[in-house]
Amino acid sequence: MISNQILQSTIDGLKTITRRDFFITDIEAKVVASTEENQIGMHMEIVEDFVNSQAESQLIQGYHYFKVFDENTAEYVVAVRGEDEEVYRIGKLAAFQIQSLLVAYKERYDKDNFIKNLLLDNLLLVDIYNRAKKLHIENNVPRVVYLIETQPDKDINIKEVVRSIFPSKSKDFVTAVDERNIILVKEVKEKELMEDKEKVARMIYDTLSSEAMSTISVAVGTMVEDLKDVSRSYKEAKMALEVGKIFYSEKHIISYNQLGIGRLIYQLPVPLCHMFVKEVLHGRTIEEFDEEILTTVQKFFENNLNVSETSRQLYIHRNTLVYRLDKLQKMTGLDLRNFEDAITFKITMMVSKYMNYMEKMSY
Structure with missing residues (x-):
């Protein structure tokens, strides 16, 4: 209708x-x-x-x-x-x-249904190619999935706003699997750089932020060249959105191929994570460390373990920073001035974030 x-x-x-x-x-x-x-x-x-x-x-x-x-x-x-x-x-x-x-509208609805079922893996391989042919959708075309999460707004049709960003691109598809998540399946040039994909994501973010006046997150999957693989790019974008919430909450645009070690941690079993943190911190949890220590450590990591630059940015004396690092070493046995120990504690902090997120999601 x-x-x-x-x-x-x-x-x-x-x-x-x-x-x-x-x-x-x-x-x-x-x-x-x-x-x-x-x-x-x-x-x-x-x-x-x-x-x-x-x-x-x-x-x-x-x-x-x-x-x-x-x-x-x-x-x-x-x-x-x-x-x-x-x-x-x-x-x-x-x-x-x-x-x-x-x-x-009927043609759009048919295409919309096809794209939804394609994303959710609800189609047999033979059905994908047969229906795509009937709907005049090309198969071997490079595509990327963008997943846009927003707050529902009764006054604004977010899906139509996203469509309006690409008015002349009849080969791009915009759909929604629920009221919060809009999906853009976009055709791309075969050798399109990651910077170009991020420009598109930035354009979507800027437009929706000004139109919807609410919190927007844009996740980007990897490029796929076969229609049957579009669902994989969608799953990657979904993972990027979730991993971004845990480890990169300050970012509004996140790409699957930029998740780094966060992607590995996200796929670990929670019991294994508890065991790892317990072994590294000798029974303690990250929450038991005071905010001053954690802020110092975070800034120390941001400055590539550089004591002088970290103390300058924290407006503290070098000896004060060394005292805090020594205090942490006594509690954990880890000297963050040593690269291997620093990596261990960094991973421990990320694993703790992941566990806290999973516990909140289970409530």
Whole structure:
């Protein structure tokens, strides 16, 4: 079914051209769009009788009525005010316009269903290629999946906003699996660089942030060259979104091939993570360390274990920083000035983040 907003926009445009009033009802004779005030939502008994008749058009009480068909089944009734000869031609044109919209929306709906089932692995391999051929969707074309997570907003159709960003790209597909996640399956150039993919992600993020005025996250899968592999790129984007929430919460755009060690940790069993942290911290947890120590360690890592630069950025004396590192060494046995120990503690912090996230998700 066509959205009522599209129907309203269509008859508003027709009124501007023809200077005639129109209204459209659904098959149950309820007005869904009108150029006249106070008609929307009304039930038209006259239309009910017309729908049940064999006539395709009929002049009744100052309006000319026309049925709009979808594969020989009436879907809408278009009414034009007036009884002169010109009204018939105008009404036929209006009915033809609505029917053309029905065909276009049906094709989009079919493609939308196909892409959804493709992403969710609900299609057999033979069905993928057969349906793609019928829908005129090319197979061996490089594509990337972008997963956009946003807060639901009743006043803004996020999916349509994303479609408007790529208006001339008929080979790109935008769909949604739930009210929070919008998926863009975008055709890309074969040798498109990662920087180009991130530019697209940045464009999506900037546009939606200004339109929706809410928190937006964009995750990017890897490029695939076969239609059957699009679901893999989608799964990668989903993982990137989840891993980003755990380890890179300050980032709004995250790519699967930039997840680093976070991707490995995300796939570890939680009991194994508990065992690892317990062994490294001798029964302690990261939460038992005071905020001052953890902030110092984080800044120390950011500065590649450089004592002088870290103390300068923290506005503390070098000896104070050394004292804090020595304090941590006494608690854990790890000297963060030693590269191997630093790596061990860094991984421990990341594993602890992962465990905390999984515990919150289980509630």
